[in-house]
Amino acid sequence: MASPCEVLIKTQDKIFCEKLAQLTTSEVSRIENKYSRYKTTNLLSQINSSNGGSIEIDNETFQLLNYAKEIFDLSDGLFDISSGVLGKFWTFKNQIHIPDNQDIKKALSQIGFNKINYTGKNISLPKGMKIDFGGIGKEYAVDQVAKILNAHCKIKSDNFLVNLGGDLFAKDYNNTDDELQNEAWKVGLENPKSGYINLLNGAVATSGTSQRSFIQNGKTYSHLLNPKTGWPIENPPSSVTCFAETCVLAGTYSSLAMLQGSDAESFLESEEIEHILVR
Amino acid sequence: MQLINKHNSLKNSANDSKRISLKSKLAIAATGLLSATATETIANEATDEGWYFSASVLAYSETDRVSAVEVIFNAETTIDETGKLNIKFVLDSLTGASANGAITQNTLQTFSRPSGNGQYNIAAGTTPLDDTFKDTRAQLNLSWSNLLSPESDYQYTLGTNISKEYDFQSISLSAELAKGFNQKNTTISGGFSVAAEEYNPKGSTPIGLTSMAIRDNYPTEDVYDLAFDATRGSTSEAINSAELLLGWTQVVNRSTLMQFNYGYADKSGYLTDPFKIVSVVNASGITQDYIYENRPESRTQHSLFGLVKKHLNESIIDFSYRFTSDDWEIDTHTLDLHWKLFADGGSFWEPHVRFYQQSAADFYSTYLDQSEEVPPFISADYRIGEMSSITLGLKYGFEVNKDQRAEVRLEYYRQTPKSVGTERVAGLENLDLYPELDAVYLQVNYYF
Numbered sequence: 001m002a003s004p005c006e007v008l009i010k011t012q013d014k015i016f017c018e019k020l021a022q023l024t025t026s027e028v029s030r031i032e033n034k035y036s037r038y039k040t041t042n043l044l045s046q047i048n049s050s051n052g053g054s055i056e057i058d059n060e061t062f063q064l065l066n067y068a069k070e071i072f073d074l075s076d077g078l079f080d081i082s083s084g085v086l087g088k089f090w091t092f093k094n095q096i097h098i099p100d101n102q103d104i105k106k107a108l109s110q111i112g113f114n115k116i117n118y119t120g121k122n123i124s125l126p127k128g129m130k131i132d133f134g135g136i137g138k139e140y141a142v143d144q145v146a147k148i149l150n151a152h153c154k155i156k157s158d159n160f161l162v163n164l165g166g167d168l169f170a171k172d173y174n175n176t177d178d179e180l181q182n183e184a185w186k187v188g189l190e191n192p193k194s195g196y197i198n199l200l201n202g203a204v205a206t207s208g209t210s211q212r213s214f215i216q217n218g219k220t221y222s223h224l225l226n227p228k229t230g231w232p233i234e235n236p237p238s239s240v241t242c243f244a245e246t247c248v249l250a251g252t253y254s255s256l257a258m259l260q261g262s263d264a265e266s267f268l269e270s271e272e273i274e275h276i277l278v279r
Numbered sequence: 280m281q282l283i284n285k286h287n288s289l290k291n292s293a294n295d296s297k298r299i300s301l302k303s304k305l306a307i308a309a310t311g312l313l314s315a316t317a318t319e320t321i322a323n324e325a326t327d328e329g330w331y332f333s334a335s336v337l338a339y340s341e342t343d344r345v346s347a348v349e350v351i352f353n354a355e356t357t358i359d360e361t362g363k364l365n366i367k368f369v370l371d372s373l374t375g376a377s378a379n380g381a382i383t384q385n386t387l388q389t390f391s392r393p394s395g396n397g398q399y400n401i402a403a404g405t406t407p408l409d410d411t412f413k414d415t416r417a418q419l420n421l422s423w424s425n426l427l428s429p430e431s432d433y434q435y436t437l438g439t440n441i442s443k444e445y446d447f448q449s450i451s452l453s454a455e456l457a458k459g460f461n462q463k464n465t466t467i468s469g470g471f472s473v474a475a476e477e478y479n480p481k482g483s484t485p486i487g488l489t490s491m492a493i494r495d496n497y498p499t500e501d502v503y504d505l506a507f508d509a510t511r512g513s514t515s516e517a518i519n520s521a522e523l524l525l526g527w528t529q530v531v532n533r534s535t536l537m538q539f540n541y542g543y544a545d546k547s548g549y550l551t552d553p554f555k556i557v558s559v560v561n562a563s564g565i566t567q568d569y570i571y572e573n574r575p576e577s578r579t580q581h582s583l584f585g586l587v588k589k590h591l592n593e594s595i596i597d598f599s600y601r602f603t604s605d606d607w608e609i610d611t612h613t614l615d616l617h618w619k620l621f622a623d624g625g626s627f628w629e630p631h632v633r634f635y636q637q638s639a640a641d642f643y644s645t646y647l648d649q650s651e652e653v654p655p656f657i658s659a660d661y662r663i664g665e666m667s668s669i670t671l672g673l674k675y676g677f678e679v680n681k682d683q684r685a686e687v688r689l690e691y692y693r694q695t696p697k698s699v700g701t702e703r704v705a706g707l708e709n710l711d712l713y714p715e716l717d718a719v720y721l722q723v724n725y726y727f
Contacts, residue, residue: 029625066312248313
């Protein structure tokens with residue numbers, strides 16, 4: 001997951017915790033190993049090296065593709081899991097010059113979720129296209145871990161919090177009064193620093209530009225790329241934190257908000273999404 | 280820290296039905312995704328309160344000396360969320376030969392067996408080893424820990440240990456109380472234990488400092504038996520001990536933990552090793568006699584221990600130092616380093632290095648010079664002599680499946696006894712009086 005991950009459970013039972021630690025870390029490892037783009041033999045790499053051929057997929061992958069399609073449609077193509085190839089033009093660490101528009105146009109021909117053919121049993125990508133679930137993978141893992149924890153923690157009403165690199169889910173079984181701040185998990189926010197929220201129930205996910213942007217000719221270019229143009233989104237917020245019932249949802253809201261660039265605030269308000277936005 | 284209020288979204292007065300339905304469409308899609316992908320782990324889960332077991336087999340082998348096999352079975356369970364019960368059963372079996380304390384000679388040497396029935400010969404130029412002991416030991420440990428009350432910061436632990444061998448048995452009881460401070464970042468503990476051991480050797484214990492009667496030196500069996508019986512002491516000996524342990528565990532930061540202990544131990548009773556002898560040599564280094572060793576009847580020891588454990592990116596490293604000092608003048612230093620490196624699929628590699636250094640007991644002597652007066656306490660047991668040792672090991676752990684895991688550990692141990700600086704009697708220069716000891720450990724653990 002490339003970020004610090006933790007599970008907090010309000011219990012004194014050490015064996016219980018050790019068992020859940022094993023179950024949850026196994027599940028996170030399973031998802032990471034299956035969908036990580038840094039592995040060379042997993043399902044994702046098989047799909048991405050299929051060179052136009054058909055690859056067999058399982059139900060989990062089918063469901064993730066369905067969800068990715070839904071976000072693709074609802075965002076008018078701004079959220080596209082096949083847009084990763086644009087990354088090679090925009091490194092953002094030591095970016096010296098702006099890439100050539102012709103190169104970007106060529107890359108665009110290999111992007112577009114609508115070009116993917118998939119069914120419940122298999123998938124085939126056009127040649128040269130690569131997909132990755134990085135945009136929803138971590139949030140999905142949070143929700144899967146939350147499911148495991150819920151199955152075990154509800155028996156004795158042990159409240160818990162899952163935190164995978166800043167994407168969170170908390171569950172309160174005791175119908176604690178919201179005002180009882182001692183019972184809630186205190187979650188610190190990186191942006192702005194020294195702020196925190198009290199979290200009892202629900203999911204939190206954050207999208208942010210933080211270190212990944214550069215300035216040239218007076219313009220700020222963020223790491224968020226528009227998959228329809230190949231260029232960075234202009235004027236995205238510094239960070240958007242969204243609250244929802246599940247982490248996948250919170251993560252999708254914050255990603256979509258970032259993609260709106262300068263319209264992030266109005267998007268979140270018109271959709272009535274609970275959020276914290278920093279410019 | 281400031282509390283930041285959740286940003287409340289404004290109600291939208293405009294009737295943009297397409298945009299408002301985005302949120303609900305996404306919600307439906309997300310619910311669909313999460314309910315369709317049921318995790319396997321939930322489907323197969325039974326109840327939570329269960330027993331956790333582990334089984335281990337250890338094989339230990341010294342080059343040309345002692346070999347041991349040990350089997351350990353451990354069961355653990357939680358009761359009422361905070362109570363923990365642990366049951367451990369150990370069975371071990373030793374064979375082989377152990378140094379009897381006599382020094383090497385340029386001629387054949389003959390020794391009596393500890394029981395007096397029979398004798399054994401040691402070739403010239405080799406370290407005298409006694410292979411009489413072949414023993415099996417069984418041990419049972421029980422421990423129970425719990426909080427004083429459900430919301431208490433105090434945790435108590437009670438334990439008992441029973442051990443039985445052919446000629447030896449022991450029982451011990453222990454109690455410990457620990458308290459957490461600073462949101463459990465600090466733990467202070469105090470513990471006390473007492474033990475009673477009884478030793479009933481075949482052939483009784485020898486009277487310390489008496490000469491070993493050897494059959495070859497006597498004309499008849501009867502005369503030998505008389506002489507041997509004269510060296511016999513009591514049929515039963517007892518050892519009692521009490522120990523105090525104070526501990527401080529401190530979480531330093533998210534990735535670092537430290538622990539410090541102070542221990543005080545007091546042992547009294549029959550502390551001599553009834554199998555060990557001391558060679559009495561003349562001015563030319565030739566053994567004239569063997570006398571049974573004799574150790575004081577009490578031993579008091581202080582110990583200090585410090586450990587630091589740090590979680591790095593993909594590994595955990597821990598380093599510890601232990602110092603002990605007792606009234607037998609034995610001081611020890613132990614430096615221990617473990618580095619657990621995590622690999623794919625829940626597996627790990629853990630290299631291990633350990634240095635050990637010990638100073639000799641003040642009554643330790645490699646041999647006794649005939650011209651010297653026999654001191655009240657003397658022992659040539661290399662295990663209380665001056666020595667250093669190094670251990671190098673590697674452990675590999677892996678997950679068999681989601682409920683079971685296993686570990687394999689291989690360690691190499693080399694012990695180097697050192698001279699205590701006693702003037703070497705002429706004639707002993709070409710003999711190895713401080714033989715090195717090499718040993719290998721192989722252990723397999725299975726958790727289920």
